[in-house]
Amino acid sequence: MQTQRTIAEKISCTGIGLHSGAPVQMTLHPARTGTGVVFVRTDLAHPVEIPARPDSVTSTRNATTLGRGDATVGTVEHLLAALHGLHIDNVRIEVDGPEVPVMDGSAASFVFLIRAAGTFDQEVPRARLRIREAFELRDGERMIRVEPARGLRISYAVDYAHPAIGRQSLRGMRIDEDTFETEICRARTYGFLEEVEALWRSGLARGGNLDNTVVLDDSRVLNRDGLRWPDEFVRHKVLDLIGDLAMLGLPVDGHVIVERGGHALHQQLVAHLRDTPRASRVEPRGLPAAGPGLMPSPAPIRVSA
Numbered sequence: 001m002q003t004q005r006t007i008a009e010k011i012s013c014t015g016i017g018l019h020s021g022a023p024v025q026m027t028l029h030p031a032r033t034g035t036g037v038v039f040v041r042t043d044l045a046h047p048v049e050i051p052a053r054p055d056s057v058t059s060t061r062n063a064t065t066l067g068r069g070d071a072t073v074g075t076v077e078h079l080l081a082a083l084h085g086l087h088i089d090n091v092r093i094e095v096d097g098p099e100v101p102v103m104d105g106s107a108a109s110f111v112f113l114i115r116a117a118g119t120f121d122q123e124v125p126r127a128r129l130r131i132r133e134a135f136e137l138r139d140g141e142r143m144i145r146v147e148p149a150r151g152l153r154i155s156y157a158v159d160y161a162h163p164a165i166g167r168q169s170l171r172g173m174r175i176d177e178d179t180f181e182t183e184i185c186r187a188r189t190y191g192f193l194e195e196v197e198a199l200w201r202s203g204l205a206r207g208g209n210l211d212n213t214v215v216l217d218d219s220r221v222l223n224r225d226g227l228r229w230p231d232e233f234v235r236h237k238v239l240d241l242i243g244d245l246a247m248l249g250l251p252v253d254g255h256v257i258v259e260r261g262g263h264a265l266h267q268q269l270v271a272h273l274r275d276t277p278r279a280s281r282v283e284p285r286g287l288p289a290a291g292p293g294l295m296p297s298p299a300p301i302r303v304s305a
Contacts, residue, residue: 041096059074088119128252128282133279147255
């Protein structure tokens with residue numbers, strides 16, 4: 001049986017926020033069993049702890065943002081994916097700004113940092129969330145279906161009327177440490193040149209550039225080095241999904257099938273698993289999650305498209 005895991009020593013990095021464009025320093029600290037993943041805004045008059053759990057989600061517009069009171073931390077999904085993909089259950093993350101640094105637009109830099117720090121297996125067994133019955137969530141053409149399975153499997157499809165993307169899909173990919181590190185973590189976020197001005201007017205994408213985002217004009221990818229995989233777009237969607245599933249505080253045993261998904265739909269899935277006990281169960285029975293992700297929230301999750 002796997003045990004809970006934390007990092008072996010603290011690690012730090014600096015960068016800019018993808019949407020804010022603001023410089024930020026981030027430090028990850030080892031944490032005790034049962035802590036889960038907790039962000040700490042250290043730049044405020046009084047540090048504010050923001051746990052990575054469903055009721056902390058304040059926005060899913062172009063990224064996943066967590067908040068507590070007036071304090072928020074945005075674009076958390078790539079870091080959460082790296083932690084979840086490498087089975088890190090307990091960690092405190094200090095950030096001195098409102099957004100996690102974007103690095104190269106993927107989770108690869110965070111994976112490198114975690115591997116450099118090393119990991120520490122803790123004594124408490126690691127619980128899992130086993131899907132008990134199939135269910136489906138729909139929002140127009142968007143769909144998520146979840147079925148029982150051993151371990152986590154993901155099938156994902158995106159469909160864009162763009163010659164450089166079109167329809168891309170991954171089918172039944174088993175997600176473990178090796179697969180995450182070799183097939184998923186390097187997939188970068190992406191955006192369309194025609195949308196940049198609208199995003200700027202909305203106060204978003206101010207830190208985006210060709211070093212941290214795959215950018216497309218009407219017909220092609222503008223990045224000089226091209227793509228890391230021909231289907232890098234759908235791989236990045238899988239990366240986002242893994243990061244959003246991390247809100248549950250424990251790994252999922254099930255097959256997650258997504259058609260044209262995004263952060264809002266991902267968080268609807270997380271909310272359904274939290275609020276519908278018959279759909280899943282924690283195993284071994286009676287064993288708590290690493291963090292409080294499955295605790296009922298006092299208010300509904302607020303999401304936006």
